[in-house]
Amino acid sequence: MRVCAIQMDIVKGDREANQASVRRLAVEAKKLCSPDVIVLPELWSTGYALEQSSELADELGDASFLGGLACELGASFVGGSVLAADGGKFFNRAQVIDRAGHYAASYDKVHLFRLMDEDRFLASGSRLSLFDAGGLRCASVICYDIRFCELLRRLAVEGAECLFVSAEWPSPRIGHWSTLLRARAIENQMFLAACNRCGITEGTEFAGHSALIAPDGRILAEAGTSEEIIWADFDPEQVRQARKLIPVFEDRVPELY
Numbered sequence: 001m002r003v004c005a006i007q008m009d010i011v012k013g014d015r016e017a018n019q020a021s022v023r024r025l026a027v028e029a030k031k032l033c034s035p036d037v038i039v040l041p042e043l044w045s046t047g048y049a050l051e052q053s054s055e056l057a058d059e060l061g062d063a064s065f066l067g068g069l070a071c072e073l074g075a076s077f078v079g080g081s082v083l084a085a086d087g088g089k090f091f092n093r094a095q096v097i098d099r100a101g102h103y104a105a106s107y108d109k110v111h112l113f114r115l116m117d118e119d120r121f122l123a124s125g126s127r128l129s130l131f132d133a134g135g136l137r138c139a140s141v142i143c144y145d146i147r148f149c150e151l152l153r154r155l156a157v158e159g160a161e162c163l164f165v166s167a168e169w170p171s172p173r174i175g176h177w178s179t180l181l182r183a184r185a186i187e188n189q190m191f192l193a194a195c196n197r198c199g200i201t202e203g204t205e206f207a208g209h210s211a212l213i214a215p216d217g218r219i220l221a222e223a224g225t226s227e228e229i230i231w232a233d234f235d236p237e238q239v240r241q242a243r244k245l246i247p248v249f250e251d252r253v254p255e256l257y
Helices: 015-033 050-056 063-073 143-147 149-157 171-188 236-245
Strands: 002-007 037-040 076-086 089-097 103-108 130-133 136-142 162-167 191-196 198-201 204-207 211-213 219-222 228-233
Touching: 002 015, 002 191, 002 211, 015 037, 015 063, 015 228, 037 162, 037 191, 050 076, 050 089, 063 076, 063 089, 076 103, 076 136, 076 162, 076 191, 089 136, 103 130, 103 136, 136 143, 136 149, 143 149, 143 162, 143 171, 149 171, 162 171, 171 191, 171 204, 171 211, 211 228, 219 228
Parallel strands: 002 037, 037 076, 136 162, 162 191
Antiparallel strands: 002 228, 076 089, 089 103, 130 136, 191 211, 198 204, 211 219
16 A cells, blocks of 8 residues: 655645645645555644634535545545534544545544644544555544554554554654654554644644654655655555564553553
């Protein structure tokens, strides 16, 4: 499975401009590497315009736009969260759109980030989401979620072999981002595809450094701090080899923790 992360700037509150950027970069990605899966950043279509949730969010998010683009390019979109409305509440929702344009799965961010006022405007997700792609069992999480190792370990125990992470991670904590991503890949012996945004919004600089990581922690591809497309091939056999070499899941003692 060839996975591509599109690291892009985001214009706060401007869905039309952001969709244009995604289309331009996705078409470029198709020419560069013919990806099977394209990963986008957190809240890629609106940025953190949370105070405008009532006007920017809807039940299907940007699934119609991504569905049309998926059909055009013959690639799935995984991760890339959007503002979604559901039952009178608003969520930070990661979407999975298959290459036929169908809405295949979704995940609502469980851990809301108070420093960005998510707890004021959004509801927390209450369920996990696993799906299949390219011969791998996959899951999505969003940004702040990667600080909670318990969540990712549960996903791995339930079968996840590949984790997709969409983020708007700021530059002052870029060291945390890089360390946490590798740690989560190593401890769970899974592939990890992390797509962060770049650029500056209202004085906050976002770090970029999107990364594609192997189950043994090797960096397969990593972006810099500006707009960039990175890609790598994820081979399911590498997950099985890593888990056979060091049988972490067989040696767990969960009754103690």
